[in-house]
Amino acid sequence: MKMSKVGNQTNSQDPQAVNSRVFVGNLNTFQCSKTDVERMFQRYGRLAGISMHKGYAFVQFTNPFDARSACLGEDGRTVLSQILGKCNKIFSF
Template structure:
């Protein structure tokens, strides 16, 4: 498993927008959205590598996002939560 950080995330971005943005890069285990940033956890680290390489600097919901590997372990053990009421340019 490998987690990817998404920075400069639009407040309009919803979980389904992020899932579609990363679609085609492999099996996603979790999308965890916070205020202005989030995390995507991939089943295979190679898929995370491809997503970071291809998607860093791309437009998601009208914002040029930062996509990079997380720098450390998870801070909590929760799976779930996140925002659910926001929309976009790469928002679906």
């Protein structure tokens, strides 16, 4: 599978973007790279951005349906001997 060039912008406050964003918690970021996260989530749809932080990441999809599918598919998955604790879609209120 060819890896695309995914940016790191995941902080847009646009309602469409907010509803297309996934929070990935309990992520072993010492061993898991941005490329690894891209490989995990690209199966759910087009990725607009990934931002990595210590112990968690945000994954920005281009539409909310793909973000929801990713949450349902990845929540509780074991990655590098750690269970993804919270893989949640970010909701705007």
